[in-house]
Amino acid sequence: MSKTYYDPTDLRKFGNITEWSEELGAKFFDYYEKVFEEGALTAREKSLIALAVAHTEQCPYCIDAYTKDGLQRGITKEEMMEAVHVGAAIKSGATLVHSVQMMNKVNKLEM
Amino acid sequence: MLKKSLLARNNDLANTQRQLEILSNGIFANGELPTFAKKIKATHQFPLRPKKLEILQLNLGYMCNQVCAHCHVDAGPDRKEIMTKETMQQCLDVIKKTAAHTLDLTGGAPEMNPNFRWFVEEASKAGINDFIVRSNLTIIRANKKYYDLPEFFKKYNIHVVSSMPHWTRGKTDKQRGEGVFKTSIKALQELNAVGYGIPNSALKLDLVYNPSGAFLPGDQLALEKDFKNALNEDFNINFHHLFAITNLPISRFLDYLIASENYEDYMISLIEAYNPTAVENVMCTNTISVSWDGWLYDCDFNQMLHLKVASTIQHISDYNEDLLQDRNIIINQHCYGCTAGAGSSCQGVVAN
Numbered sequence: 001m002s003k004t005y006y007d008p009t010d011l012r013k014f015g016n017i018t019e020w021s022e023e024l025g026a027k028f029f030d031y032y033e034k035v036f037e038e039g040a041l042t043a044r045e046k047s048l049i050a051l052a053v054a055h056t057e058q059c060p061y062c063i064d065a066y067t068k069d070g071l072q073r074g075i076t077k078e079e080m081m082e083a084v085h086v087g088a089a090i091k092s093g094a095t096l097v098h099s100v101q102m103m104n105k106v107n108k109l110e111m
Numbered sequence: 112m113l114k115k116s117l118l119a120r121n122n123d124l125a126n127t128q129r130q131l132e133i134l135s136n137g138i139f140a141n142g143e144l145p146t147f148a149k150k151i152k153a154t155h156q157f158p159l160r161p162k163k164l165e166i167l168q169l170n171l172g173y174m175c176n177q178v179c180a181h182c183h184v185d186a187g188p189d190r191k192e193i194m195t196k197e198t199m200q201q202c203l204d205v206i207k208k209t210a211a212h213t214l215d216l217t218g219g220a221p222e223m224n225p226n227f228r229w230f231v232e233e234a235s236k237a238g239i240n241d242f243i244v245r246s247n248l249t250i251i252r253a254n255k256k257y258y259d260l261p262e263f264f265k266k267y268n269i270h271v272v273s274s275m276p277h278w279t280r281g282k283t284d285k286q287r288g289e290g291v292f293k294t295s296i297k298a299l300q301e302l303n304a305v306g307y308g309i310p311n312s313a314l315k316l317d318l319v320y321n322p323s324g325a326f327l328p329g330d331q332l333a334l335e336k337d338f339k340n341a342l343n344e345d346f347n348i349n350f351h352h353l354f355a356i357t358n359l360p361i362s363r364f365l366d367y368l369i370a371s372e373n374y375e376d377y378m379i380s381l382i383e384a385y386n387p388t389a390v391e392n393v394m395c396t397n398t399i400s401v402s403w404d405g406w407l408y409d410c411d412f413n414q415m416l417h418l419k420v421a422s423t424i425q426h427i428s429d430y431n432e433d434l435l436q437d438r439n440i441i442i443n444q445h446c447y448g449c450t451a452g453a454g455s456s457c458q459g460v461v462a463n
Contacts, residue, residue, distance in 0.1 A: 071322070074334050076279055
């Protein structure tokens with residue numbers, strides 16, 4: 001057993017999840033593959049969305065995977081960083097918009 | 112930024128035996144990863160054999176005005192290996208009788224060979240249909256004596272294939288040297304000005320894309336679209352096709368992979384992306400590579416590893432196409448670079 005929670009080489013074993021639940025694993029990977037195909041959005045745009053979400057989810061495997069995927073697609077580091085800021089802005093916005101609830105509560109409770 | 116070749120720096124990897132040891136030891140010797148031979152045996156593609164010969168690729172010398180970080184030739188200004196006129200004459204004798212329809216001139220910077228123009232004129236008379244020069248672009252602007260190269264290429268209807276790792280300055284200069292992007296753009300504009308790369312023009316101008324790091328190239332068509340949009344929008348540049356080429360783990364790129372501790376992961380990426388369909392069309396099956404000193408190889412990469420063809424015919428002076436075609440192709444772990452994903456060759460992807 002590894003002594004750390006995350007091991008970069010585990011990413012290569014992702015496909016093994018089908019071994020313990022073949023039907024659900026296969027359905028997931030079929031779905032996953034379909035999602036990233038060219039569609040109304042380009043595969044390039046989807047890669048940048050995935051990179052931003054990888055950061056907001058703070059998934060180290062996904063960050064490794066979609067940074068490499070971006071480089072392979074010719075995506076620049078400036079584009080990658082902007083995408084991460086979009087994710088960060090939504091995360092912080094999501095936190096801050098809750099402060100309206102806090103303000104509402106304060107206004108209701110205070111004389 | 113690199114200034115000298117591995118050879119001039121007395122780097123361990125200038126020794127091709129050392130490179131072959133690295134490619135055969137470690138993760139491949141301990142069985143963690145399958146050797147290329149084992150992998151193609153599993154898909155019944157061993158031994159790899161030539162098909163119809165289509166391309167003669169001549170390396171006119173390792174001298175170059177650039178020192179690119181990924182160069183598999185280890186080319187640079189300090190490399191003095193140049194094809195002599197005598198060897199060129201031997202190549203011309205072969206060109207006149209070969210079944211190959213394409214002549215592919217590479218280097219280094221092939222234009223730096225002092226007999227380059229004479230050779231092109233003579234080879235053109237021999238009636239080759241497709242005549243490729245692999246130009247690094249900056250050579251066109253390197254010295255006044257090269258300024259007329261676009262006109263020269265045009266005169267002989269040469270198909271120009273040029274390297275361009277990205278449509279942005281930063282990524283290009285990091286791989287190919289400070290100022291290379293700006294000069295390449297100027298050279299491309301000059302090629303466009305004489306008619307190269309314009310839609311429907313017979314003067315063919317294609318670009319070669321190599322990833323600028325330890326990752327594989329993405330989809331060739333998608334990259335071509337992005338290159339076209341960006342180069343046209345930013346610099347009004349046109350070109351025909353983009354060839355996406357995988358960096359093979361030899362020479363300077365191998366040195367980089369080891370120094371940056373990316374070697375094992377890169378080899379794993381290549382093997383994970385192994386595509387048996389690409390094996391069917393790898394360029395060593397339709398190409399003969401000739402070195403500056405006339406030796407014969409299955410491909411340019413084997414040439415750089417000093418792996419001569421496994422044939423009784425090994426030199427251009429003894430050339431016999433029938434005997435040469437009856438051979439097994441020499442393979443090693445670097446071959447995984449040509450069979451990953453959609454495959455890779457000097458003409459781009461080989462499987463769709």
